[in-house]
Amino acid sequence: MPDNTQTTNDSQTQTESLGWRAGLPDDLKQNEALKAFKTVGDFAKDDLAVRSKVSELEGKLSNYVPKLPDDASDEDRNLYYDALGRPKQPSEYKLQGEDKNAPEWTNFWKTQFHRRGITAAQADGLSGDFNAQIQKLVEAANAQRQQEITTNEQKLRTELGDKFDTSVELAKRMWTKYGEGEFDKAFENGNSAYRATTIRMLLKFAALTGEDKSPQGGMSRSSAKSSFIGYSKSPAPPKKS
Numbered sequence: 001m002p003d004n005t006q007t008t009n010d011s012q013t014q015t016e017s018l019g020w021r022a023g024l025p026d027d028l029k030q031n032e033a034l035k036a037f038k039t040v041g042d043f044a045k046d047d048l049a050v051r052s053k054v055s056e057l058e059g060k061l062s063n064y065v066p067k068l069p070d071d072a073s074d075e076d077r078n079l080y081y082d083a084l085g086r087p088k089q090p091s092e093y094k095l096q097g098e099d100k101n102a103p104e105w106t107n108f109w110k111t112q113f114h115r116r117g118i119t120a121a122q123a124d125g126l127s128g129d130f131n132a133q134i135q136k137l138v139e140a141a142n143a144q145r146q147q148e149i150t151t152n153e154q155k156l157r158t159e160l161g162d163k164f165d166t167s168v169e170l171a172k173r174m175w176t177k178y179g180e181g182e183f184d185k186a187f188e189n190g191n192s193a194y195r196a197t198t199i200r201m202l203l204k205f206a207a208l209t210g211e212d213k214s215p216q217g218g219m220s221r222s223s224a225k226s227s228f229i230g231y232s233k234s235p236a237p238p239k240k241s
Helices: 005-023 040-062 074-084 103-115 120-178 192-209
Strands: none
Touching: 103 120, 120 192
């Protein structure tokens, strides 16, 4: 009979050297990662610790937004922007204060927002901020312009005294006779200081030509009280985005 004693002894030695790994499938018994664990308990403790770390990392990664590389392709960039919440098309943006009467202006900004990867919420917020800032600039410009008008009018009133109203009417009449168009319309967008200077020049010209002594036909009761501020239009603000 063949001697199986040596084979049995070899198997027992191998089993003893494997320890708890002896019960694993053959393809795992010699796995280097598992050799570090002396007992099943050691392996179980390590497994639980690893699972805890994995759960913690998964929680952090669930709210993680990857950084877009500077050399990202256009395709990757578009995928990234879309994932952040960019509308599929520029036309899908809804902007605060959107001017329906200026589609070219509005569409330009929608296109720029889309090209830059701006989300719908960000675009709406930026539009509101832009319009609010522009409004502040317009209001400040109007206030400064009104102050300049008041200052120049008061200066001219001081110079002309009680002849202010008739002098302004005379200047308008001179402008109508020798100039082009209506006086107020010609200066409605002009500088108030230039308007006052023009009135002074017209009054001097009227005195030199005798026009200040000629009958002032055409002056109605409604025009007797002249206003230096012949223009009250405020500068139009830039079209809203």
